[in-house]
Amino acid sequence: xxxxxxxxxxxxxxxxxxxxxxxxxxxxxxxxxxxxxxxxxxxxxxxxxxxxxxxxxxxxxxxxxxxxxxxxxxxxxxxxxxxxxxxxxxxxxxxxxxxxxxxxxxxxxxxxxxxxxxxxxxxxxxxxxxxxxxxxxxxxxxxxxxxxxxxxxxxxxxxxxxxxxxxxxxxxxxxxxxxxxxxxxxxxxxxxxxxxxxxxxxxxxxxxxxxxxxxxxxxxxxxxxxxxxxxxxxxxxxxxxxxxxxxxxxxxxxxxxxxxxxxxxxxxxxxxxxxxxxxxxxxxxxxxxxxxxxxxxxxxxxxxxxxxxxxxxxxxxxxxxxxxxxxxxxxxxxxxxxxxxxxxxxxxxxxxxxxxxxxxxxxxxxxxxxxxxxxxxxxxxxxxxxxxxxxxxxxxxxxxxxxxxxxxxxxxxxxxxxxxxxxxxxxxxxxxxxxxxxxxxxx
Numbered sequence: 551x552x553x554x555x556x557x558x559x560x561x562x563x564x565x566x567x568x569x570x571x572x573x574x575x576x577x578x579x580x581x582x583x584x585x586x587x588x589x590x591x592x593x594x595x596x597x598x599x600x601x602x603x604x605x606x607x608x609x610x611x612x613x614x615x616x617x618x619x620x621x622x623x624x625x626x627x628x629x630x631x632x633x634x635x636x637x638x639x640x641x642x643x644x645x646x647x648x649x650x651x652x653x654x655x656x657x658x659x660x661x662x663x664x665x666x667x668x669x670x671x672x673x674x675x676x677x678x679x680x681x682x683x684x685x686x687x688x689x690x691x692x693x694x695x696x697x698x699x700x701x702x703x704x705x706x707x708x709x710x711x712x713x714x715x716x717x718x719x720x721x722x723x724x725x726x727x728x729x730x731x732x733x734x735x736x737x738x739x740x741x742x743x744x745x746x747x748x749x750x751x752x753x754x755x756x757x758x759x760x761x762x763x764x765x766x767x768x769x770x771x772x773x774x775x776x777x778x779x780x781x782x783x784x785x786x787x788x789x790x791x792x793x794x795x796x797x798x799x800x801x802x803x804x805x806x807x808x809x810x811x812x813x814x815x816x817x818x819x820x821x822x823x824x825x826x827x828x829x830x831x832x833x834x835x836x837x838x839x840x841x842x843x844x845x846x847x848x849x850x851x852x853x854x855x856x857x858x859x860x861x862x863x864x865x866x867x868x869x870x871x872x873x874x875x876x877x878x879x880x881x882x883x884x885x886x887x888x889x890x891x892x893x894x895x896x897x898x899x900x901x902x903x904x905x906x907x908x909x910x911x912x913x914x915x916x917x918x919x920x921x922x923x924x925x926x927x928x929x930x931x932x933x934x935x936x937x938x939x940x941x942x943x944x945x946x947x948x949x950x951x952x953x954x955x956x957x958x959x960x961x962x963x964x965x966x967x968x969x970x971x972x973x974x975x976x977x978x979x980x981x982x983x984x985x986x987x988x989x990x991x992x993x
Contacts, residue, residue, distance in 0.1 A: 561579050562579045562580055562581045562628065563578045563579060563580050564580075564600070564602060565600060565602040565603055565605060565641055566602060568633060568641075568643060569641055569642075569643070573633040573643075574633055574634065574635055574643075575632065575633065575634070576632065576633055577630065577631065577632050577633075577648070578630070578631065578632075578633055578645065579628065579629070579630045580598065580600075580605065580628070580629055580645065581600075581626070581627070581628045581629075581653070582598035582599055582600040582605065582626075582627065582629075583598070583599045583600075583624055583625065583626055583627075583685075584596060584597070584598065584599075584621060584622065584623050584624060584625045584626075584627060585597040585598065585599035585604060585623070585665050586623060586665035587618075587621060587623060589618065592610065592611045593608060593609065593610055593611075594608075594609040594618055595607070595608060595609070596608075596609055596621070596629075596647070596650075597665070598627070598629065598645075599685065599687075603640055603641065603687075603819065604640045604687065605639075605640065605641070605644075605645065606636065606639035606640060606643075606644040606645070607629055607631065607644065607645045607646075607647050608631075608634075608644055608645070608646045608647060609647050609650075610646070610647070613646075613647075613648070614631075614647040614648060614649070614650065615648065615649050615650075616647075616649065616650040620652070621650070621652070622655055622656055623656075623660065623665070624656045624660060624685075625652055625653075625654065625655045625656065626652075626653040626654045627650055627651060627652050627653060628650075628651040628653060629645060629647055629649065629650050629651075630647070630648050630649040631645040631646050631647040631648050631649075632645065632646045632648070633645055634646050660682060661679060661682065662675070662679055662682060662683065664682060664683060664685050664686040665686075666686070667687065667688060668686075668688045669683055669686050669688070669689065671683075673977060673979060673980065676689075677979060677985060677990065678993075680983075680984060680993050681993055684983070687823065688823065688824065691819075691820040691823045691824050692824065692969070692973060692975075692980070692981055693981075693983060694817060694820045695813065695817055695820050695821070695824070695826070695969065695972065695973065696965065696966075696969045696981065698809070698812055698813045698816065698817045698820075699809055699813075699965065699968060699969060699972075700764055700783075700785065700965065701812065702805070702808050702809030702810075702811075702812040702813070703762075703764065703785050703805060703809060703963075704762075704764065705808070705812070706804070706805045706808040706809065707760075707762045707787055707805070709808075710760065710801070710804075711759075711760055712758075712760040712761060712762045712787060712789070713754075713758040713760065713761050713762075714761070714762055714763065715750070715751065715754050715758075715761045715762070715763050716763065716765070717744075717747040717750035717751065717754075717763060717765070718744065718750070719743060719744045719765070719766065719767075719768070720734065720736065720741050720742075720743065720744070721741065721742055721743075721744045722740075722741060722742070723742060723943065723944065730745070730769050730770045730771045731743065731745060731768075731769075731770050732768050732770045732780075743768035744767060744768060745767055745768060745769055746767055746784065746786075746962060747763055747765065747767070747784070747786055748786075748892075748894070748962075749944070749947045751763060751786055751787075751788040751960060752788055752894070752923060752947075752950065752955075752958065752960075753947070753950050754788070755788050755789070755790040755955070755956070755958045755960075756790075756950050756954075756955055756956075759789070759790045759791065759956075760787070760788070760789045760790065761787065761788050762785075762786060762787035762788075763784075763785075763786050763787075764783065764784075764785050764786075764965070765783070765784065765786075766781050766782065766783055766784070767781070767782060767783075767784045767962075768780065768781050769781075769782075772988055773988070774987065774988050774989070776976060776977040776978060776979075777862075777915060777967065777970075777978050778978070778987070779966065779978060779979075779982060779985060779986060779987055780986050780987055780988065781986040782964055782965065782966050782967075782978075782982070783964075783965040783966060784962045784963065784964065784965070785962070785963040785964075785965055786960065786961065786962045786963075787801070787960050787961060788958060788959070788960030789801065789958060789959065789960060790955075790956040790957070790958040791956045791957060791958070792922065792957050792958060792959055793957070794906075794922075795884075795896075795906040795907065795908070795920075795921050795922035795959050796836075797959075798908075798920050798921070798922070798959045798960060798961055799834075799836065799882050799884075799908060799910075799920075802910065802918065802920070802961060802963075803831060803833075803834050806831045806834075806880075807831050807832070810828045810829075810831060813828060814828065824973060826972065826973060826974075828972075829878075829879040829880065829912075829972075830877075830878070830879075831880060833878075834878060834880045834881065834882060834910075835872055835876050835878055835880075835881050835882070836881070836882035836883075836884055836908070837868075837872075837881060837882070837883060837884070838883075838884055838885045839860070839883055839884065839885050839886050839887065839904070840857075840885070840904075842860075842864075842868050842871075842881075842883050843857070843860070843864065845868075845871055846864060846867040846868055846870075846871050849867075849871060850867050850870075850871075852864070852867065857887075858887045858889055858890050859887075859890050860883070860909075860916075865911055865914050865915060865916060866914035866915075867914070868881060868883065868911055868914065869881065869911050869912075869913050869914025869915070870914060873913075879912060879913050879971075880910060880911065880912055881910075881911050882908050882909070882910055882911075883908060883909050883910075883911060884906075884907070884908040885898060885904040885905065885906070885907070885908075886904065886905055886907050886908070886909070886921075887903060887904055887905070888902060888903055888904060888905050889903075891905045891907050891921070893930070893933050893934050893937055893939060894923050894924055894930065895907050895921055895922075895923065895924070896921070896922040896923060896924050896925075896959075897933075905921060906921055906922040906959075907919070907920065907921025907922070908920055908921055910961075910963075912967075912968065912971040912972075913971045913974075915967060915970075915971055916967075917963055917964055917967045917968045917971065918961050918962065918963045918964075919961065919962055920959065920960055920961025920962065921959055921961075922957070922958070922959035923958055923959050923960070924951075925951065925955040925956060925957050925958055926951065927948070927951035927952050930948065930951055931948070966978050966981050966982045969981035
């Protein structure tokens with residue numbers, strides 16, 4: 551009888567193991583994909599691609615037990631060889647090969663050269679061949695950075711006593727209202743794909759006080775712009791027992807500080823590859839919605855056309871204003887008009903035309919929407935009725951207020967948009983693994 555007792559230590563090595571250990575002159579075994587082959591005659595350089603990066607392997611006629619002509623790019627191989635210091639090689643070492651074992655070979659030649667440092671092709675081609683183009687070093691680096699953002703978000707919120715939750719994505723009705731929902735036939739019942747975890751994360755504040763989730767959300771908007779997707783990843787948190795909606799902005803600022811510090815410490819290689827200079831988030835300015843419109847109207851001679859919402863051009867100009875005047879890539883825009891915010895947004899007691907809500911703009915693009923929520927049952931019922939909504943339609947949600955809720959608020963951050971701005975990409979699809987938009991359902 552045999553038993554499984556856990557992970558067994560493999561005989562193969564990783565890049566970090568070699569870098570951190572004393573392996574110079576020692577024989578090691580490593581696995582990876584053949585990224586490229588540079589045949590120089592008697593000597594060839596086989597560049598091995600691993601999750602951690604690239605490794606230079608040296609093939610020598612008469613010393614490496616293998617026929618180089620049998621090796622193809624993108625083959626999965628296992629190599630054995632001696633580690634040698636080499637400053638010009640990635641990570642400062644190379645492996646002088648003794649043996650090569652082919653584990654698998656591609657059936658066809660690559661349709662695009664992914665071994666170049668940066669893919670010089672159209673976005674459409676890049677996305678159409680996504681399973682292959684993601685193997686390019688620069689493409690891989692983007693999503694390593696994105697991993698770091700999510701990791702930092704999670705780690706920070708855990709440190710602040712938040713509980714991670716999982717909420718349903720098949721719902722009876724969307725939290726945001728409107729017609730921009732994907733409708734489903736759910737066992738002869740009407741259902742939708744969730745636009746937001748809003749109702750559920752508020753519900754869970756009544757359970758755990760502070761909660762967060764990283765999960766997909768769906769918007770059936772027929773936008774075909776550089777900033778919109780029909781499925782994106784939302785990083786949400788909700789926190790109870792707040793005294794002011796500014797506590798939410800303070801929590802997000804501290805979270806960003808933590809995330810950027812983590813990226814500096816553990817994703818320095820990717821930051822260097824992508825030439826990213828992380829923005830300073832020591833202090834983030836905040837400005838009222840109406841004041842922000844006035845400031846950019848005066849400085850950039852732009853007429854205010856819509857007093858109730860920010861147009862994309864205005865967001866860009868607000869970002870430009872606070873970069874020029876305060877050196878900040880970020881700005882919190884607060885007190886959005888009540889008529890442009892969802893029914894659950896708390897109105898400002900000083901002026902009910904505005905709400906205790908905010909957006910965070912990053913280089914002129916909205917990446918976060920948040921604010922304080924109504925927590926009083928009578929107040930939320932009255933606001934719904936004022937808007938012509940029927941409380942019976944969302945009775946399960948309203949249950950939390952009927953039986954008591956603390957003052958609370960939260961936010962949602964678009965992961966792909968945040969990554970897009972951090973990397974200075976011009977299209978959100980560049981920072982989405984497999985984009986879903988009005989035209990794309992594959993790959």
